Amino acid sequence: MGAGTEPDGSSRSDEEWERFLRESVAGVADAPKEPSARARDVAKRLAAEPGPAPDGWRAYTPARPKRRTGWYVAGLLASPALLAVAIAPGRIVDLFTGTDSAPSAAETGRPDQAPPAGPAQRPTMDRPFRGSPAASWADGAAGITVPKAGAVGWMSAAEVEQALARSRDFLVASNLDRGVLRGERPEKAIALVNPHQKDVQDLLGTAFRTPDEKNDPLLLFSRFQPSRTRLVGDVVKTRGRLTYREGERGALQVTADVTFVYPVARADTGGGDDARDGEIVRTIVRRELVLSWDDPAKVSTEPGTFSVVSYKYDMTNGGCGALTGYFTPPFGTDHRADGAGTEVDPYDRSTPIGRGEPSKDGCRRATRS
Structure with a gap:
């Protein structure tokens, strides 16, 4: 060959x-x-022969990507981001400053400290909890933790579970119901109170007609005068829990410790997406109630009702003037009238609740809202 x-x-x-x-x-x-x-x-x-070595016959060298490709991809990613900034600049700024926190875990016991302070930011009509620890709290009834039920005293586990649910229903009906918050009579809540408990029934009979220091509806119910104050948005933030034990004569004793945060504005301000469209104040109310679900064989009561053992509340940004039966949040120059008094962090749930009435040296003044 x-x-x-x-x-x-x-x-x-x-x-x-x-x-x-x-x-x-x-x-x-x-x-x-x-x-x-x-x-x-x-x-x-x-x-x-001079010159570079020849390429291999079966060798493969991938093409080097062009430098402009990276800029092209970055441009595609940046375009929607720029659009988002144009549509909602406040939310984008909050995203990068860490204002939006992850939802808080449910409260199952007393915390050992107050929640940390975040960046100081003014609330807006669109985001009334902005700059507040309550921004990460649950909405409405979801923020009230109900424990697992077990048999107590004269009640089976199933009956305790029902009583715990009705105890939370009372908190919802007295502090979250939109009609009650606008000043309406809290009929659903009142229906859960033992009609044979004379002292509480006397309070309820007087408080809504002629409120005074002893018979003040705010001792049990959250109310705002609609001609003066309006709620901002549809959400009230809450955080707290129910606990229970056996009380006197084998009764089921339920203790509620819950904080409610109400964002409000003047009744005559219009809606809008910016704080300049209307000042927003957060009225913060922490309530502690002790309720007794009594054995009808031992105590005069009605099925499905409880007796009120005790009630206490702390309130900030709710007014310091004459008793009216409504919370009166301070707007504008009213802040100066409420500027004196004992300082309190209304978000600190690490210690037991104090007295319901204002301190003797003036109103309780919130260190943050």
């Missing part, structure tokens, strides 16, 4: 042989071990 002839009788051109021998010189893995005399002559000639 002559040079350049394959075993099957086909022949290769000189160009193909030169390419094959270039690969041999470059050290291709499958180059022949014993090239022919002609191949060795051509190899010597190619080796003597």
Whole structure:
């Protein structure tokens, strides 16, 4: 066979042989071990030629990406971000400043400290809890933790579970019901109170007609005067829990400790997405109630009702003037009248609740709202 002839009788051109021998010189893995005399002559000639080594026959070098590709992808990602900034700049700023916290876990016991302070930011009509620890709290009834029920005294576990649910219903009906918050009589809440408990029934009979220090509806119910104050948005933030134990004469005694945060504005301010459209004040009320679900065989009561053992509340940004039966949040220059008195962190739930009435040296003044 002559040079350049394959075993099957086909022949290769000189160009193909030169390419094959270039690969041999470059050290291709499958180059022949014993090239022919002609191949060795051509190899010597190619080796003597200047210039870079030839590319391998079966080698593959991926194309290097063009530099502008990265900018193109970045541009695609930046475009929706710029659009979002244009639509809601306040929310984007909050995202990068860490204002929006993850939802707080349910409270199952007394915390050992107050929640940390975040960046000082003014609330807006669209985001009335902005800059407040309550921003991460649950909405409405979801923020009131109800424990797992077990048998207590005269009640089975199923009856305790029902009583706990009705205890929470009372808190909702007295502090979250929209009609009650607008000053309506809290009929649903009152229906859960033992009608044979004379002292509480006397309070309820007087408080809504002629409120005074002893018979003040705010002792049990949250109310705002609609001609003066309006709630901002549809959400009231809450945080707290129910606990229970066996009380006197085998009764189920339920203790509620819950904080309610109400964002409010003047009744005559319009809606809007910015605080300048109307000042927002957060009225913060913490309540502690002890309720007794009595054995009807031992205490005069009605099925599905409880007796009120005690009630206490702390309130800030709710007014310090004459008793009216409503919370009166301070707006504008009214802040100066409420600026004196004992300082209190209304979000600190690490210690038991104090007295319900204002301190003797003036109103209780919130260190933050």
